[in-house]
Each structure stands twice: as structure tokens, then as C-alpha cells.
Amino acid sequence: MAGKHHRRSLSGSFAALLTLFAFLHASAQAPPAPMPKFVVVLDAAHGGDDPGARLGNQSEKDYTLALSVKLRSLLMARGISVVTTRESGTDVDADRRAEIANRANAAACLNLHAALVYSKGGPAVHLFISSLPPATNATFVPWRTAQSEWIRRSTELAGVLNSALTHAGITVTLGQTALPAIDSMACPAVAIEIAPQHQTDESSKDDEGFEAQVAEALAAALVEWRADGGQFGGQFGDRRP
């Protein structure tokens, strides 16, 4: 009688183990949670009544818009989703730009500028991150200093961009600046100023070549930035430092 009861409890335990094993096996075979989308925000500075700097016969607002369109094509060709803050010559204020970037939950936000080379130097690219002091894990982030939680990631992004541009043979300088458009962005954000020509140089023939070279280098950098996403746990949706 007792042996029969013992056999029954053994077979019950075995069935429970089998069920548990089947459950664990099924869990292991289940498709992994989908990777959050890798989105890049391209913010062409100026627009509307604000032409920005004058570059020969072109205004900064037109130059940055053209660069944004070119870069978007290059990134989309590499399978990267792109959100732009403006698609035409219209003016978009700094808050709206940051709002678009923050809604996109972007992995990288590039604020595009252009200027003349005013001193003796040649064509160059100037990379800037926000000059806000870094902050970590605040419960509520003030709108005007939202970027302060992202300084470390923005610095890393600037490093990747710097490497790619330098590798392409482009002169690069690094710095910090106070720019409302990026100070309110909650994403790794870098302001990129392209200085294609000298103040006294009227020709724009070489500018196009330089612009294309810079766009290619930036696209390559963002592909690398996407690949480096693994170091942040492979979850772009959880990018906060």
C-alpha cells in the first residue's frame, strides 16, 4: 500500500519536472524582445526669417537644410531611421526642435550649422556638446537643462564623430557651447558646424565636395554609433546614462 503511494508521488513529481522543463525550453525558444528602433534626429539650424551666417552666395539656413537632406538619404540607405526638425525654409524655434527630438526617443541628435572660416585656417568641422554641467538620475529634469543628464553620452557621440571625420582627413575641433536647441534635448546631442570656405573665397565648387565628404563621414560615424549600441546593453530605449 505504502509502495503504491510512493510510486504515485514519484510519478507526480516526474510529471511536474517535465512540465517545468517544457516551460523553460519554450521560454528559451521564444523570440527575443524586439530591439528599440535606432533613430537619428537631424536638426538643420536656422530657417524662416533667421538666415544664420552668410556663406558666399548662400545662407546658413539653406546650407544646413541641403546637408540635412543629403545626410538623411545616406542614413536611410544604411537602414537608419531619420527624423528631421524641418524640411523646408520655415523657421522652427528651439523649443519645438527639442520637442521633436525628445519625442523621437533618438539614439543621436545632430544639430547642423555652417560658417565661414574667419581666421587663417582651412576648411574644418567644429563639434560642440552642451556646456551644461553633467547631472545624473534626477527625478524631474528641467526643460532648459535636459541635456545635463546626457553629457556623458553626448561626449561619447562626439568622440565617434571626431574619429570618423579625422579618419576621412577632415580637420576637426572639439568644444562646448551654450545653445538652447541642444540644451533642451534629452538624447546624445552634438552641434556640428561645418566651415567649408574662407571668408575671402567666393567659389562654391569645392564646398560641395567638402560637404559630401563630411556627410559620408557623419553617416559612417552613425553606423558605428549604432554598432556600439551593444555597450549600452543593446537597448537603445534605455540610453539614459
Add this chain to the structure above:
Amino acid sequence: MIPRHQTVLFVILLLASVIMGAVLWNQLRRAHERLLRGQDAAPTQAPLVAPAEQATLMVANDADNSVEPRILALPLPQNPEARARAVLGKLLDLYAAPDAGHPVPGGASSIAQVFLVPIAEGGGKASPTSPQLAVVNLTSAFAAGHPSGLETETLTILSICATLNANLPRVTQVRFLVDGQMRATLAGHADLTRTYLAAEMVPTEGAHP
């Protein structure tokens, strides 16, 4: 026939005109004498110039986006606000020179005023040793003539803040006005609405911002 009272009135007015003319002539002569005496009393020696002191100018360079310290001997006034204005004036004179590494037109006259305001710490009253907020009032001609660009505008702001902190260590914060008014940006890029922390703007090793 002219009435008698009108004749009397005419004579009185004529006398009054003659007297007033005489008084004015006398005053003109006295003023001329005073002017001549003033010219005689004009100093024949140049006024004493403040002794030259060492001043540290944080000079920007567009080529490598850097700010380097440059020590100069300048005659500086004792008043801190005038001193700050003199130092910044010299800095902008360097930028207005033809071979400047950070070319910005305008020169010393671009600094209209510099005000130094004590900052009260911890809600208490400001003391003579309290940190100071420098309010730099730029001229609109300077802002209008400043080259537009993220790097060039940032370097101008950075070098002004760092120069103030290097020469007046109590200056820890800097704000900017243009012709006494708030302005959004210097020339389309650098934010002029914020308070800059001067101590954090001083470049460290390598002098890159």
C-alpha cells in the same frame, strides 16, 4: 496825435531794451575773459598714468578652437569696474588687429560698461568678499559686426568670461547685455540669455574649451 500814455510806454520799452543790451554785452565780455583765464590755467604737464600691472588675457584662436593665456603689462585703474572694462577693452583690441587669430571688429569701444554686482550666498547679505556677478554691456555695433558662427561666437563669450575671472577672481558669474537690453544671441548662435559660470569657462590643461 499820439496819446500821452503810449508815448510813456514806448520810452519805457526803449530804455528797457537798451539796458538789457548793455547787460548782455557785459556778460559776453565777462564770459570771454573767463574763457581766456581758463586757457591760461590749462595744465602744461600730462596727467599721471596708472602704473602698468600684469594682466592675464585669455586670447581665443579660431584655428584650433583654443583659448590661451597671454600676460601683458597694462596701465589699469584701481576701480574694479573700470579695471574690468580696461582689460576687456584690451582683449577686444587684440581681436580687432589685422592679424588676429580670432578676428572680431570693434575693439575696446565695444565694451560700453562692466557692472560688478555682489552675489548674496545662502540667502544672507552680500559681504565685501562675496563672489560677484559681472554684467558686461556690449554695444549693438559690436554685436552687429560680430562674425556669425557657433565657434567664433562661443570663443568670444568664453574668452571674455575667462579673462574676467583671471583678473578679478571674485567674478564667478557673467551676464551679457547689448546696449543695456537683453538679447537672445550674440550673432545668431551663442546664447546671451543665460548666466555664465566664469570659473568653469577657464580652460584647464591644453586650454581647449
